[in-house]
Amino acid sequence: MSSAATDADRAALRAAVRDFVAAGEPDWNRAAKELGLFGLGLPESTGGAGGGPLELAIVHEEFGRALTGGSFFATTALAAPVLLAAGDTEFLPRIAAGEVTATLVLDAAVTAERDAGTWRLTGRCDRVLSGADADVVLVPTGGQLFAVVGDDISNVVALSTLDPSRPQARIELDRAPARLVTTDAGAVLASARLHACVALAAEQVGVATACLDMAVAYAKARYQFGRVIGSFQAVKHLLVDLATEVELARSAAEEAARAATEDPGRLPLLSAIAQAWCSEALVHVAEENIQVHGGIGVTWEHPAHRYFRRATWAESFLGSPAEHRRTIAQLLAPQASNST
């Protein structure tokens, strides 16, 4: 898919992903590989499909809507943008082919040493997304960024998570052999983070849309006091406000994905706007979806809480809305003092 993909191409992509997801594949990694989605956003030179952020966003949105698990998010939203920015040629082709999954460490306390021509990492990485599953783990330390292969990790502790479909792990490294990916980790990570924000915003839009659809459908079907509950203004007006927030979230996420393709200079601002808005909108709609459902909404069997869990994870994963607003403030007009 070229970067000049048409609206029709995108609609076809969306329909294909949605159908595939709706078929209920339990192994999300295999599903994504089968559809060729791991390489969708990667350049053709790496064996990817050459799609842009707008196409990848469609996949993240549809995956979010279905609350998929697997390592697709960590691989395509976290690791691939880093490898792309670093000019990697080793891992990307294998990622594009769906042979290898990867992740990025956001919270590392690791030191690197060079020993007989081999870099070796020692230390601990906390809350690594898909850290127990990914084949390749990207680890920043100082100004450098390394890749460690899963087999070389000495200890992995799967963490308990609010959102079980977003597994996280603590990774311990003990002189693990590592490959140096870049010595300019600062710039690479900063750029990759913007793309991760775009992907997460798209996912949030998908999750929010699912919540809204669920709430609206229930409000049309459920009777209380001899009336369909969606005819009560308390429910109707709430759903309208949520629909408005989700509509604006969709616009914000799309504008950020568009900037990633067409106007990267605006990406720092637009990715922060998208995150600031989408995180709050999603938490709101996920909470109110439970409320609209009433008693059934607080049972384990009903999916509402799983969306709520994802929403809460997403609100903090790449920085809170307040932190993104701080970034925006800094971009609009730096503060004179150092007040945080």
Added chain:
Amino acid sequence: MSSAATDADRAALRAAVRDFVAAGEPDWNRAAKELGLFGLGLPESTGGAGGGPLELAIVHEEFGRALTGGSFFATTALAAPVLLAAGDTEFLPRIAAGEVTATLVLDAAVTAERDAGTWRLTGRCDRVLSGADADVVLVPTGGQLFAVVGDDISNVVALSTLDPSRPQARIELDRAPARLVTTDAGAVLASARLHACVALAAEQVGVATACLDMAVAYAKARYQFGRVIGSFQAVKHLLVDLATEVELARSAAEEAARAATEDPGRLPLLSAIAQAWCSEALVHVAEENIQVHGGIGVTWEHPAHRYFRRATWAESFLGSPAEHRRTIAQLLAPQASNST
């Protein structure tokens, strides 16, 4: 009225003030004087009635409900607490008798000099509440606090105000003769400010109650789509939420007034809690009162906007809710850094 006033005494006071106010006296100062309200909260030694903050709060609440003008608020909520804290014996008896009104300058750029045994003040005071009407103006400068008599003020500019029932003025002093009230202005002002917050919270409760009552009454009387609008959940639920906020505001204001009488050590915390809550509750109910009224609510003739104006003035007058929350944070646990 002794400080051991009973609930029945307070109910009688409330009824008397409410009746008097309802009679629609246009000269609020004369009205307050006639009812002996200027001295209500002052000790018997100054010729006052010896009432406590709880009694004074009743008057401020009822005056707020009626949106009274005049210098009563400036005199009893701003100036009198300062004079009391400073141990004044000159002005208080005349205030208690209703012969003299007074105000306090919150924003002064004034210097004092001593000239042949007389203190003289020069400079400018901005946004002085009732500054064009008060007989006595209390002016802080450095660590001292002075009283200037209205006649000695060289220039007074009545400001345009969002709330015309809360007149403010810029005062210019040119070697105006002044009486030294205290050399410990810092402590006196800090203590007086707490009492001003209690009085303002009571007034806010009164204004908020008036807005709520107005909105509920209209919601019961107004038909649209063949139904009384208060039967629509959009209106009904809004009014319930407002009523809850006002109920909590009343409790917060009363708790602060109670602390002022019974447990002054808790007054810094409780006056800040009352201000933080009452300001936001009042702005909310004043805004939504307009909305419940629809078209008629945005006309000049309808009183809704006058309450909205007062609410907006009150939200900033003694510090914003955020500033009061900052005070609370400081009292609960001082911050390590100097972050504001």
Added chain:
Amino acid sequence: MVSDYYTYMNQEEVVLDAVASLIRTHPPTETPVEAFFGAQFDAGLARVDLPVGRGGLGLDAHWQRLIDDRLRAAGAKSPVLRNPVGVGMGLPTLLRHGTPEQIERYHRPAFTSTELWCQLFSEPGSGSDLAGLSTRAVRDGDGWRVTGQKVWTSLGHLAQIGMLLARTDPDAPKHRGITFFLIDMTQAAVEVRPLRQLTGDAEFNEVFLTDAWVPDSARIGAVDDGWNVARTTLANERVTLSGAGGGIPRVGGRAVDELIAGARSTGAWEDPLLRDDVVRRYVEGEVIRFANLRARRLRAAGQPGPEGSMMKLAQALYNRRLQRTAMRVLGDAGTAWDPADPRGGDPAHGLLRAQANTIEGGTSNVLRNVVGERVLGLPREPGPAPDTPWSALPRNG
């Protein structure tokens, strides 16, 4: 295909020739505005799809856009800005529902703004529930006698023609007993009083009709079918609202930029809480702007986008929050200002004016009903049976 192409080329040539000729004979920047509009009308460039002699040239309607663009480029004024209610809302109604005689009578004077129009729909007793209106029109010979009170009438004090909705059959269901008239506003039986708003300004009027006269020839559409006629007017209201003073400002852009600049100049930007409040408004404004851009893109691609009512809802609440934030950034300084400062009262005025944003042009609650029912497909509330006679409905006394 080939002949279509030539027809097309031919139409374009005709249009461009006519525009060029008009500009030559009546240089827009030198011709008095009413005279220019008259010449534009007579040249068939007012509504190009109408017949020659009726303001048009009998060509395809889409050429109008080209005409308007060329005339604007040449410095011509916009007829809709001169007579917003008449041109923006009245003419679409007249041209769709009027008789040939009525179009002949009213079109040219409205277009040239020699007759200004106003709208007499809203009443004190029926705000959100427009169709509940009480103003009565009673047959009297070859016309009607009208008595009632209207409100929120922009330009009422200047207009010669009023688009009037009046109840002609109180015993019919409320939407089915209303008739649409064009009433002569200059008669003595029509009294127009300025309506002072909470800001102190008077953008609107109240209109009192006491046995006012309207000939039956000024009735638009059938008797008791006025609600159907008024739908056309209302559908065109949004277009016009954006031209009227005091509407909702464009979101994003200037208002927020000014707020940020103001916060930086006063130091409020250094306060983390005020700064966050301002940035929240910035984000909200941008996100609404993105949604408007997205809606335009989708419309251009022929796809459905966010509904207009939804965007109006979002923008109105946004502006109330924006003005409140602006006031918080100013603190005390926003509530008292030197009378000598001509802009000192702007923030207070903006805050007050914004309170009407969620009421005018459809209250937020009514819009929520509209979006909930039309966009989300939620059921209507139970209420009086739809065939209840208007006279039997509970209503304001």
Added chain:
Amino acid sequence: MVSDYYTYMNQEEVVLDAVASLIRTHPPTETPVEAFFGAQFDAGLARVDLPVGRGGLGLDAHWQRLIDDRLRAAGAKSPVLRNPVGVGMGLPTLLRHGTPEQIERYHRPAFTSTELWCQLFSEPGSGSDLAGLSTRAVRDGDGWRVTGQKVWTSLGHLAQIGMLLARTDPDAPKHRGITFFLIDMTQAAVEVRPLRQLTGDAEFNEVFLTDAWVPDSARIGAVDDGWNVARTTLANERVTLSGAGGGIPRVGGRAVDELIAGARSTGAWEDPLLRDDVVRRYVEGEVIRFANLRARRLRAAGQPGPEGSMMKLAQALYNRRLQRTAMRVLGDAGTAWDPADPRGGDPAHGLLRAQANTIEGGTSNVLRNVVGERVLGLPREPGPAPDTPWSALPRNG
């Protein structure tokens, strides 16, 4: 007056003697709890206003408080905590609406907690609209056959007795075709399944009744008058709720103090926005606490105060906000934790559990209707006519 005084003194003596005697013969801290409650009942100290031999001493009801205080002081357990539904909600219902034979049969076992009770009111199809329930009871000889499904039944898996509401006349208006029974939960036709909540915990059960049997002698109140009986149960529900696990925490106090301490230890307190968020919750919690204190003061003075439904509304929303703020203060650390940390999941659990606060014990929207109508005096919504037969109401399939 004088004789009243002596009667009073005499009653106090009788009461204190009986309490002292009970404590002497059955030292509370040494006696097995059911045996102690049995002795308390037999000593007439269970409900002192009932006749001797029926759990009482035929004295004024207000003495019960003195009795309970003294027993508590001596280390006695609370019967309501052992059998919250039976003692807290069931006995007030039984004693008000039951026959002497029913009281004889059920009172003592409930009080001593040899028979635990549960409540079978809510159904999947009728949550907020309790009176819309569908479970049917049909006459069968000298009893009834019951079929239907109940939900949100605390203690359903432990209880021997269920307070059951079932529809006995589907063609009567919904409030007037319901009958109240005490059903034997131990029969095979009653299946109790734990109901797993969003937290993963199972505080409640679902109960499936399939042709379950209840003798007519276990019917409380008249046939079809069960809604009236249930009112007594529901009025006592709030008292009991505060004892049940998982309810809304006391506002102010510990929860917020812990949040502040946590924010200080992680450094979040140094972040002005997070600090403000925490202080907002502190203020809200304190203000609700003040309102509860004020309500208590006013009740003590015999004056009306804030309504219980209003406070429940405020507290439930407060707790949801509080838990959300706690999660924000933790950031990432709240969403993933070491499985070896026994308290690592507490914030996540608290956040999830709080979502039910605005649903259980009356959803916030239902409470808003209650407060709007009862406290503010706003009219009810139009709906089906009150005399509509239940069978004719639209409802969940």
